[in-house]
Amino acid sequence: MKDKEKLLLIDGNSVMFRAFYALHNVLEKFVNHEGLHTNAVYAFKNMLENILKEVQPTHVLVAFDAGKKTFRTEKFDDYKGGRNKTPTELSEQFPAVKEFLDAYGIKYYELSNYEADDIIGTLAKQAENNGFEVTVVTGDRDLTQLVTDNITVDVTLKGVSEIEHYTPSHVEEKFGLTPSQIVDMKALVGDSSDNYPGVTKIGEKTAIKLLTQFGSVEGIYENLDEMKKSKMKENLINEKEIAFLCKDLAQIRQNAPLEISLADTLWEKENISELADYYRKMDFKKFLAELLSKNGDEIQSPDLKTKIEVTELTEDLLAQLDLNTDCVYFNLEMDGDNYHTAPFIGFSVEINSKLYASDNLELLKNSQLIRLLEDSSVKVNVFDGKRQYVGLNRLGISLTNIDFDLLLVSYLLDNSENSNDLGLLAQEHGYFDVTADEEVYGKGAKRQIPTGEELFEHLGRKVRAISMLKNQLFAKLKENEQLDLYVKIERPLSLVLAQMEIQGIKVDANRLEQMQSEFKERLSEIQQEIFNEAGEDFNLNSPKQLGVILFEKLKLPVIKKTKTGYSTAVSVLEQLRGMAPIIDNILEYRQLSKLQSTYIEGLLKVISGDQKVHTRYTQTLTATGRLSSVEPNLQNIPVRIEEGRKIRQAFIPSHKDWEIFSSDYSQIELRVLAHISDDQNMQESFNEGHDIHASTAMRIFNLNDQSEVTPNMRRQAKAVNFGIVYGISDYGLSQSIGITRKQAKQFIETYLDTFSGVKAYMHDIVKFAEEHGYVETISHRRRYLADIKSRNFNQRSFAQRTAMNSPIQGSAADIIKIAMIKMQKVLKENNLQAKMLLQVHDELIFEAPKEEIPVLEKLIPSVMDSAVSLNVPLKVESKHGITWFDTK
């Protein structure tokens, strides 16, 4: 029996539209040599291939709209009226995408008087009747009305990478309606983008309610008499005609007079030479390269990536080379993420526009080569300077004069699409001549590092990409006023971080092992008690199995659900406390097993031969400008609960008679807010050294004297302050301090009335984001907010909260970064042995000989509180002790 036939139907206009906006921010980078924009076609091609791979259809058709005039506009003049004109940058790409489809062997079709939707509806129906499985791809949820057991509709979300699959049950779940009722809903609700009205005052909620009760628009009108008198009933009566017209407009036709048949949609093989010509015409070098490497034999003179010449570097060659230059592009290649231990693969260097590469690390002992990397008169240009610094440090080479760091600069320009791969990142900047590592090296079990020519070429291309992008990206930094951010903060910081990572922090493995065996015993005791209470054994680490025990077997009330079942999170268990003894045991088990697996066993796994852990700080990851820490994450070592805090006893100084010293900024984010919002009340509190939470309490509870502030008032005020920093919502605040939403709303209103500067800031920053598409910190670090104008309420609200929070969190990150750079310098200038080891967002941790402690107690806070000058003071608190635990 032959396999079931599968038809893939693509809504060409809708997908092109999505594709165009997915790469809208790089629109001007996608212009071919004829001046034609190509971004939408580029993204369309990528998306098409993803879909083809996933769906594996036998038949494919792309449907397009034929023109503005359709049978719908005849019925309703204003149908799709008021729409913005399609940008010419997009409309000029429609002929191009059709040309692409021709070469690719995929049929497309348009029919005058009908929309693409109707072509899709008609063919989907025909195919279903002929026993096909059908997949429809579109960006338009209206098409979900076509869903049946045999017809799936895939709606593209966010750009073109994510897809939501609509099956009958998913439609039901999502809208609470059957697919055929979608049309009825549109009839009642209307559609603002297609510009038909629906019935006045009926929104989605009401429509769903009515349709659940009466089934359809027809059903509603048949039963109108039963409905009790209301404004809504009146509207329904008055607008009956409109409702039926809208239903007709929303209804996708399944009987359009197509001139093509199902058989015509058979997916044919691509025409390789035609496709290659097309890619050349469009300047799609990467696609061309892929095509040719797959079909190399069938085509002559493969004009692949720009040819480059990479010379293998040897002892002899090195001896003759003229290394007299003040600028090199360099890359030391290591196999794996962890550059503290990763094996070396080779290196490449561009000198005077010539490329050299080698897999012989011995060459890096050459004094002339070392001079190039160490001499302060030679600018070294790299990708990921911190990684390079640590790698070279292992080889005894000290890299100090980095000029351009491609990774770091890319991150500062736009941290929203940041890859850690040189090839992928270069592509984002419009440079296609370097391949992604994964493509060259493979992944998982297939990973295989090439040798010889192939390796040299890849490494050569990497340094070439750095050199090709340097001027362009520096120019952009300058244009964004971000040159100082790079030169004065991020670039020097990368070397400070490298040194902290290399230094590492010593861990007392014996202490951890001792805790491990205590916990092991306690865990098995609690587990046994839980099993007794449950009446059966199960996997306690499985929220799913636990859910069954608690909510089905023990019949405890369900407080909250997750996507996949019952929630058993702490907040839920807390509420179940007292209803069954099992709950307390589960909470204790959870806590202990977290400590055991993540902190004790996890930490033991990453201790190096020197009895230290060497974390890696990711400097180019977060959206706000904070660092993050991996392998191990030393920024989330327990502290809030005493039992967990004891983990910190295992973090010790690396020398006898040394101590751990820690300084942290007190309320740095609120101080930053006071500064950037220029709120007079808040500034006054800080300037006069008041307890900020207490003074907030006085204002929101309208008290006259601080003595009237109860601990509970202070606690609530503190939560309000947190909420403000996060971009407050009444719901969020109500959850955090267990009050009603109404009360929370009242708190917020009172707060914003008193702190009018903050209120103005919240408003202005959102406006700024809407206008510019990004927000920035005091050091001009940017965060782009793609969703700030989203039509989706949730996405937009999230972007608004982000707009409020990011400058605050990000400026605080800027400040501590500046402090770290100064700190490293000051420690050296003062000939102190103390070493900076860790950064935990608002806190710096050092180790130092005991006798230096009195000096540090003055020096460190003074460096930190003078890092920047705000219009409120920065406050720093310090502690020290024989372990990290004892710094309290």
Next chain:
DNA sequence: TACATCACG
């Protein structure tokens, strides 16, 4: 590989 959970600021 995705999800739920929980550790931190």
Next chain:
DNA sequence: ACGTACGTGATGTAT
């Protein structure tokens, strides 16, 4: 009417 706090990383289970 919408459904939420902001930013991270590691773990174990289930798919």
